[in-house]
Amino acid sequence: MKKSYLELNTNEIDSLLTVLGESSFRAEQIHNWIYDHGVVSWGEMENLPQSLRDKLENMIPLHPLRITKISGSDSKSTRKYLFETLDGQNIESVLMNDRKRTTVCISSQVGCAVDCKFCATASMGFIKNLSVGEIVDQVIHLQTQSKSRITNVVFMGMGEPFLNYKSVIEAAKILSQEMGFGARRITISTAGIVPKIRQLADEDHKYKLAISLNGTDEKSRNTIMPLTKTHSLKSLIESAHYYYKKIRRFITFEYVLLKDVNDSPEDGERLIDLLRSLPCKVNVIPYNEIGGKYNRPKEDKIHAFLHSLKHAPFTVTVRWSKGTDIDAGCGQLAVKDLA
Numbered sequence: 096m097k098k099s100y101l102e103l104n105t106n107e108i109d110s111l112l113t114v115l116g117e118s119s120f121r122a123e124q125i126h127n128w129i130y131d132h133g134v135v136s137w138g139e140m141e142n143l144p145q146s147l148r149d150k151l152e153n154m155i156p157l158h159p160l161r162i163t164k165i166s167g168s169d170s171k172s173t174r175k176y177l178f179e180t181l182d183g184q185n186i187e188s189v190l191m192n193d194r195k196r197t198t199v200c201i202s203s204q205v206g207c208a209v210d211c212k213f214c215a216t217a218s219m220g221f222i223k224n225l226s227v228g229e230i231v232d233q234v235i236h237l238q239t240q241s242k243s244r245i246t247n248v249v250f251m252g253m254g255e256p257f258l259n260y261k262s263v264i265e266a267a268k269i270l271s272q273e274m275g276f277g278a279r280r281i282t283i284s285t286a287g288i289v290p291k292i293r294q295l296a297d298e299d300h301k302y303k304l305a306i307s308l309n310g311t312d313e314k315s316r317n318t319i320m321p322l323t324k325t326h327s328l329k330s331l332i333e334s335a336h337y338y339y340k341k342i343r344r345f346i347t348f349e350y351v352l353l354k355d356v357n358d359s360p361e362d363g364e365r366l367i368d369l370l371r372s373l374p375c376k377v378n379v380i381p382y383n384e385i386g387g388k389y390n391r392p393k394e395d396k397i398h399a400f401l402h403s404l405k406h407a408p409f410t411v412t413v414r415w416s417k418g419t420d421i422d423a424g425c426g427q428l429a430v431k432d433l434a
Protein backbone atom coordinates (compact mmCIF):
# COMPACT_ATOMS: atom_id res chain seq x y z
CA MET A 96 0.00 0.00 0.00
CA LYS A 97 1.26 3.47 -0.88
CA LYS A 98 2.53 5.44 2.12
CA SER A 99 2.49 9.19 2.56
CA TYR A 100 5.57 11.15 3.62
CA LEU A 101 4.01 11.74 7.03
CA GLU A 102 3.95 7.99 7.63
CA LEU A 103 7.65 7.39 6.86
CA ASN A 104 10.08 6.61 9.67
CA THR A 105 13.49 8.30 9.89
CA ASN A 106 15.28 5.57 7.90
CA GLU A 107 12.67 5.70 5.16
CA ILE A 108 13.00 9.50 4.95
CA ASP A 109 16.82 9.17 4.71
CA SER A 110 16.49 6.62 1.89
CA LEU A 111 14.03 8.83 0.02
CA LEU A 112 16.36 11.84 0.23
CA THR A 113 19.33 9.71 -0.84
CA VAL A 114 17.43 8.48 -3.90
CA LEU A 115 16.69 12.11 -4.73
CA GLY A 116 20.36 13.09 -4.23
CA GLU A 117 19.45 15.47 -1.41
CA SER A 118 21.21 16.06 1.92
CA SER A 119 19.61 15.13 5.18
CA PHE A 120 18.98 18.75 6.26
CA ARG A 121 16.02 18.71 3.87
CA ALA A 122 14.30 16.37 6.32
CA GLU A 123 14.45 19.07 8.99
CA GLN A 124 13.06 21.68 6.59
CA ILE A 125 10.17 19.43 5.57
CA HIS A 126 9.52 18.55 9.22
CA ASN A 127 9.20 22.25 10.07
CA TRP A 128 6.80 22.89 7.21
CA ILE A 129 4.57 20.06 8.35
CA TYR A 130 4.53 20.56 12.11
CA ASP A 131 5.23 24.28 12.52
CA HIS A 132 3.39 25.64 9.49
CA GLY A 133 0.85 22.87 8.85
CA VAL A 134 1.27 23.03 5.08
CA VAL A 135 -0.92 20.70 3.10
CA SER A 136 1.08 20.47 -0.15
CA TRP A 137 4.70 20.15 -1.32
CA GLY A 138 4.25 23.30 -3.41
CA GLU A 139 3.98 25.46 -0.28
CA MET A 140 7.48 24.56 0.98
CA GLU A 141 9.13 27.74 -0.20
CA ASN A 142 12.67 27.04 0.93
CA LEU A 143 12.83 23.81 -1.08
CA PRO A 144 14.04 24.12 -4.69
CA GLN A 145 11.15 24.01 -7.15
CA SER A 146 12.73 20.97 -8.86
CA LEU A 147 12.69 19.05 -5.56
CA ARG A 148 9.10 20.06 -4.83
CA ASP A 149 8.11 18.80 -8.28
CA LYS A 150 9.92 15.50 -7.81
CA LEU A 151 8.34 14.94 -4.39
CA GLU A 152 4.93 15.85 -5.78
CA ASN A 153 5.28 13.07 -8.34
CA MET A 154 6.77 10.53 -5.95
CA ILE A 155 4.87 10.62 -2.70
CA PRO A 156 1.77 12.21 -1.18
CA LEU A 157 2.63 14.55 1.70
CA HIS A 158 -0.41 13.71 3.84
CA PRO A 159 -2.20 10.39 4.35
CA LEU A 160 -5.59 12.10 4.64
CA ARG A 161 -7.61 14.55 2.61
CA ILE A 162 -10.71 16.38 3.72
CA THR A 163 -13.71 15.35 1.62
CA LYS A 164 -16.57 16.97 3.50
CA ILE A 165 -17.15 19.55 6.22
CA SER A 166 -20.43 19.73 8.13
CA GLY A 167 -21.14 22.82 10.19
CA SER A 168 -23.27 22.67 13.26
CA ASP A 169 -26.14 25.10 13.84
CA SER A 170 -24.22 26.40 16.80
CA LYS A 171 -21.26 27.02 14.45
CA SER A 172 -18.96 26.16 17.31
CA THR A 173 -18.73 22.55 16.18
CA ARG A 174 -17.70 21.22 12.80
CA LYS A 175 -17.40 17.65 11.65
CA TYR A 176 -14.78 16.62 9.08
CA LEU A 177 -14.90 13.63 6.83
CA PHE A 178 -11.46 12.43 5.72
CA GLU A 179 -10.45 9.93 3.08
CA THR A 180 -7.35 7.79 3.63
CA LEU A 181 -4.98 6.85 0.80
CA ASP A 182 -6.57 3.39 0.67
CA GLY A 183 -10.03 4.87 0.22
CA GLN A 184 -11.40 4.46 3.76
CA ASN A 185 -13.33 7.20 5.51
CA ILE A 186 -13.05 8.55 9.02
CA GLU A 187 -14.54 11.46 10.91
CA SER A 188 -13.13 14.00 13.36
CA VAL A 189 -14.76 16.89 15.16
CA LEU A 190 -13.49 20.40 15.86
CA MET A 191 -15.14 22.18 18.80
CA ASN A 192 -14.62 25.77 19.83
CA ASP A 193 -15.74 27.44 22.96
CA ARG A 194 -14.46 30.65 24.43
CA LYS A 195 -11.75 29.01 26.48
CA ARG A 196 -10.77 25.93 24.53
CA THR A 197 -10.50 24.51 21.07
CA THR A 198 -10.78 20.75 21.20
CA VAL A 199 -10.46 18.13 18.50
CA CYS A 200 -12.00 14.71 18.83
CA ILE A 201 -10.06 12.28 16.66
CA SER A 202 -10.46 8.71 15.44
CA SER A 203 -8.06 5.83 16.03
CA GLN A 204 -9.66 3.14 13.86
CA VAL A 205 -11.93 2.88 10.84
CA GLY A 206 -15.06 1.38 12.43
CA CYS A 207 -14.79 -0.50 15.71
CA ALA A 208 -14.96 -4.11 16.88
CA VAL A 209 -16.12 -3.41 20.42
CA ASP A 210 -19.82 -3.32 19.56
CA CYS A 211 -21.21 -1.03 22.24
CA LYS A 212 -24.93 -1.26 21.58
CA PHE A 213 -25.65 2.47 21.74
CA CYS A 214 -22.82 3.60 19.45
CA ALA A 215 -23.09 4.56 15.78
CA THR A 216 -19.49 3.57 15.00
CA ALA A 217 -20.21 0.00 16.14
CA SER A 218 -22.66 -0.41 13.25
CA MET A 219 -19.73 -0.15 10.80
CA GLY A 220 -17.91 -3.15 12.27
CA PHE A 221 -14.11 -3.10 12.37
CA ILE A 222 -12.36 -2.11 9.15
CA LYS A 223 -8.78 -1.18 10.04
CA ASN A 224 -6.42 0.41 12.53
CA LEU A 225 -5.25 3.89 11.59
CA SER A 226 -1.52 4.41 11.18
CA VAL A 227 0.35 6.87 13.39
CA GLY A 228 0.43 9.33 10.48
CA GLU A 229 -3.30 9.00 9.87
CA ILE A 230 -4.00 9.77 13.52
CA VAL A 231 -1.67 12.77 13.72
CA ASP A 232 -2.79 14.10 10.34
CA GLN A 233 -6.31 14.67 11.66
CA VAL A 234 -4.89 17.22 14.10
CA ILE A 235 -2.63 18.83 11.48
CA HIS A 236 -5.55 19.31 9.08
CA LEU A 237 -7.92 20.53 11.78
CA GLN A 238 -5.36 23.08 12.94
CA THR A 239 -5.34 24.55 9.42
CA GLN A 240 -9.14 24.71 9.59
CA SER A 241 -9.36 26.26 13.04
CA LYS A 242 -9.34 30.01 13.63
CA SER A 243 -7.83 29.49 17.06
CA ARG A 244 -4.98 27.34 18.26
CA ILE A 245 -6.12 23.83 19.17
CA THR A 246 -5.71 23.41 22.92
CA ASN A 247 -6.94 19.86 23.57
CA VAL A 248 -6.98 16.55 21.75
CA VAL A 249 -9.33 13.74 22.77
CA PHE A 250 -9.19 10.20 21.39
CA MET A 251 -12.95 9.76 21.49
CA GLY A 252 -13.82 9.55 17.80
CA MET A 253 -14.24 6.35 15.83
CA GLY A 254 -12.61 3.24 17.25
CA GLU A 255 -11.29 1.89 20.53
CA PRO A 256 -7.88 3.56 21.02
CA PHE A 257 -6.52 0.73 23.18
CA LEU A 258 -7.14 -1.82 20.42
CA ASN A 259 -4.67 0.25 18.38
CA TYR A 260 -2.50 0.92 21.42
CA LYS A 261 0.97 1.16 19.84
CA SER A 262 -0.05 3.65 17.13
CA VAL A 263 -2.17 5.72 19.51
CA ILE A 264 0.67 6.07 22.03
CA GLU A 265 3.15 6.89 19.26
CA ALA A 266 0.74 9.48 17.84
CA ALA A 267 0.21 11.01 21.30
CA LYS A 268 3.99 11.24 21.63
CA ILE A 269 4.24 13.11 18.31
CA LEU A 270 1.40 15.45 19.30
CA SER A 271 3.23 16.15 22.50
CA GLN A 272 6.81 16.43 21.22
CA GLU A 273 6.30 17.90 17.75
CA MET A 274 3.09 19.88 18.14
CA GLY A 275 3.44 21.12 21.69
CA PHE A 276 0.43 19.48 23.34
CA GLY A 277 1.26 18.84 26.98
CA ALA A 278 0.26 15.40 28.25
CA ARG A 279 -2.61 16.99 30.22
CA ARG A 280 -4.05 18.28 26.96
CA ILE A 281 -4.33 14.80 25.49
CA THR A 282 -7.09 12.47 26.67
CA ILE A 283 -7.30 8.82 25.68
CA SER A 284 -10.70 7.26 26.17
CA THR A 285 -11.29 3.52 26.43
CA ALA A 286 -14.38 1.35 26.68
CA GLY A 287 -12.40 -0.69 29.20
CA ILE A 288 -9.56 -2.75 27.71
CA VAL A 289 -8.18 -3.70 31.12
CA PRO A 290 -4.64 -4.94 30.25
CA LYS A 291 -3.98 -1.76 28.29
CA ILE A 292 -5.02 0.47 31.20
CA ARG A 293 -2.43 -1.39 33.27
CA GLN A 294 0.14 -1.10 30.48
CA LEU A 295 -0.47 2.66 30.25
CA ALA A 296 0.25 2.90 33.97
CA ASP A 297 3.28 0.60 33.80
CA GLU A 298 4.75 2.64 30.97
CA ASP A 299 4.21 5.79 33.02
CA HIS A 300 2.36 7.73 30.33
CA LYS A 301 0.91 10.96 31.71
CA TYR A 302 -1.90 11.40 29.19
CA LYS A 303 -5.32 11.81 30.72
CA LEU A 304 -7.38 8.65 30.88
CA ALA A 305 -11.14 8.49 30.35
CA ILE A 306 -13.14 5.30 30.82
CA SER A 307 -16.53 4.84 29.18
CA LEU A 308 -18.40 3.20 32.06
CA ASN A 309 -22.15 3.40 31.35
CA GLY A 310 -23.19 0.62 33.73
CA THR A 311 -22.98 -0.01 37.45
CA ASP A 312 -23.20 -3.80 37.63
CA GLU A 313 -21.81 -6.64 35.50
CA LYS A 314 -25.14 -7.74 34.06
CA SER A 315 -26.54 -4.39 32.98
CA ARG A 316 -23.20 -3.16 31.62
CA ASN A 317 -22.84 -6.38 29.66
CA THR A 318 -26.15 -5.79 27.85
CA ILE A 319 -24.92 -2.51 26.37
CA MET A 320 -21.16 -3.17 26.36
CA PRO A 321 -20.51 -6.84 25.53
CA LEU A 322 -16.79 -6.42 26.16
CA THR A 323 -17.75 -6.64 29.86
CA LYS A 324 -17.79 -10.44 29.33
CA THR A 325 -14.03 -10.36 28.65
CA HIS A 326 -13.10 -7.34 30.76
CA SER A 327 -15.40 -7.50 33.78
CA LEU A 328 -16.54 -4.37 35.57
CA LYS A 329 -14.71 -5.60 38.67
CA SER A 330 -11.40 -5.96 36.79
CA LEU A 331 -11.98 -2.59 35.13
CA ILE A 332 -12.37 -0.79 38.44
CA GLU A 333 -9.34 -2.64 39.84
CA SER A 334 -7.29 -1.49 36.83
CA ALA A 335 -8.48 2.09 37.43
CA HIS A 336 -7.21 1.90 41.03
CA TYR A 337 -3.94 0.46 39.72
CA TYR A 338 -3.62 3.34 37.24
CA TYR A 339 -4.33 5.95 39.91
CA LYS A 340 -1.82 4.45 42.35
CA LYS A 341 0.92 4.58 39.71
CA ILE A 342 0.12 7.78 37.81
CA ARG A 343 -1.67 9.83 40.49
CA ARG A 344 -3.95 11.43 37.94
CA PHE A 345 -7.74 11.59 38.25
CA ILE A 346 -9.60 9.37 35.80
CA THR A 347 -12.72 10.68 34.08
CA PHE A 348 -15.55 8.16 33.88
CA GLU A 349 -17.95 8.82 31.02
CA TYR A 350 -21.51 7.76 31.77
CA VAL A 351 -23.83 7.85 28.74
CA LEU A 352 -27.31 8.15 30.18
CA LEU A 353 -29.77 5.84 28.40
CA LYS A 354 -33.49 5.87 29.04
CA ASP A 355 -34.66 2.95 31.20
CA VAL A 356 -31.24 1.30 30.96
CA ASN A 357 -28.95 3.05 33.42
CA ASP A 358 -30.80 6.22 34.43
CA SER A 359 -32.51 5.33 37.72
CA PRO A 360 -31.58 6.85 41.10
CA GLU A 361 -30.59 3.29 42.12
CA ASP A 362 -28.04 3.33 39.29
CA GLY A 363 -26.79 6.60 40.72
CA GLU A 364 -26.38 5.07 44.17
CA ARG A 365 -24.55 2.05 42.74
CA LEU A 366 -22.28 4.43 40.82
CA ILE A 367 -21.33 6.15 44.06
CA ASP A 368 -20.56 2.78 45.70
CA LEU A 369 -18.50 1.65 42.73
CA LEU A 370 -16.27 4.74 42.59
CA ARG A 371 -16.36 5.82 46.22
CA SER A 372 -12.72 5.13 46.99
CA LEU A 373 -11.25 6.19 43.65
CA PRO A 374 -10.14 9.79 43.01
CA CYS A 375 -12.05 10.52 39.82
CA LYS A 376 -14.56 12.66 38.00
CA VAL A 377 -17.81 11.49 36.41
CA ASN A 378 -19.04 13.02 33.19
CA VAL A 379 -22.74 12.30 32.59
CA ILE A 380 -23.68 12.44 28.90
CA PRO A 381 -27.40 12.41 28.13
CA TYR A 382 -27.59 10.07 25.14
CA ASN A 383 -27.39 11.47 21.60
CA GLU A 384 -29.95 9.44 19.70
CA ILE A 385 -28.85 7.73 16.47
CA GLY A 386 -32.17 6.28 15.38
CA GLY A 387 -31.59 2.91 17.07
CA LYS A 388 -33.37 1.26 19.96
CA TYR A 389 -31.97 3.50 22.69
CA ASN A 390 -33.30 6.90 23.73
CA ARG A 391 -32.29 9.90 25.77
CA PRO A 392 -34.12 10.08 29.11
CA LYS A 393 -36.59 12.93 29.59
CA GLU A 394 -35.24 16.04 31.38
CA ASP A 395 -36.91 15.17 34.71
CA LYS A 396 -35.32 11.69 34.70
CA ILE A 397 -31.93 13.22 33.90
CA HIS A 398 -32.30 15.62 36.80
CA ALA A 399 -33.46 12.86 39.16
CA PHE A 400 -30.38 10.83 38.22
CA LEU A 401 -28.10 13.82 38.78
CA HIS A 402 -29.84 14.47 42.10
CA SER A 403 -29.01 10.91 43.22
CA LEU A 404 -25.33 11.83 42.76
CA LYS A 405 -25.64 14.96 44.86
CA HIS A 406 -23.63 13.55 47.74
CA ALA A 407 -21.12 11.69 45.62
CA PRO A 408 -17.54 12.03 46.81
CA PHE A 409 -16.43 12.75 43.24
CA THR A 410 -17.09 15.70 40.92
CA VAL A 411 -20.01 15.22 38.55
CA THR A 412 -20.31 17.19 35.32
CA VAL A 413 -22.92 16.96 32.58
CA ARG A 414 -21.94 17.10 28.94
CA TRP A 415 -24.79 18.36 26.83
CA SER A 416 -23.04 17.30 23.61
CA LYS A 417 -22.41 19.85 20.93
CA GLY A 418 -22.97 19.13 17.27
CA THR A 419 -25.79 16.62 17.66
CA ASP A 420 -27.55 18.29 14.71
CA ILE A 421 -24.72 17.09 12.45
CA ASP A 422 -24.27 13.71 14.18
CA ALA A 423 -21.00 14.91 15.67
CA GLY A 424 -22.03 14.36 19.28
CA CYS A 425 -20.49 11.70 21.46
CA GLY A 426 -21.08 8.21 19.99
CA GLN A 427 -22.61 9.51 16.77
CA LEU A 428 -19.66 9.23 14.37
CA ALA A 429 -20.32 6.59 11.73
CA VAL A 430 -19.45 7.89 8.23
CA LYS A 431 -22.94 7.79 6.85
CA ASP A 432 -22.83 11.04 4.88
CA LEU A 433 -20.42 10.35 2.06
CA ALA A 434 -22.58 12.13 -0.51
Ligand code: SF4
Pocket residue numbers: 207208209210211214215216217252253254255286307426
Ligand atom coordinates in the same frame (compact mmCIF):
# COMPACT_ATOMS: atom_id res chain seq x y z
S1 SF4 B 1 -18.31 3.50 22.03
FE1 SF4 B 1 -16.18 3.50 21.35
S2 SF4 B 1 -15.50 1.40 21.85
FE2 SF4 B 1 -17.72 1.33 21.88
S3 SF4 B 1 -18.29 0.68 19.79
FE3 SF4 B 1 -18.29 2.94 19.84
S4 SF4 B 1 -16.28 3.53 19.10
FE4 SF4 B 1 -16.16 1.38 19.71
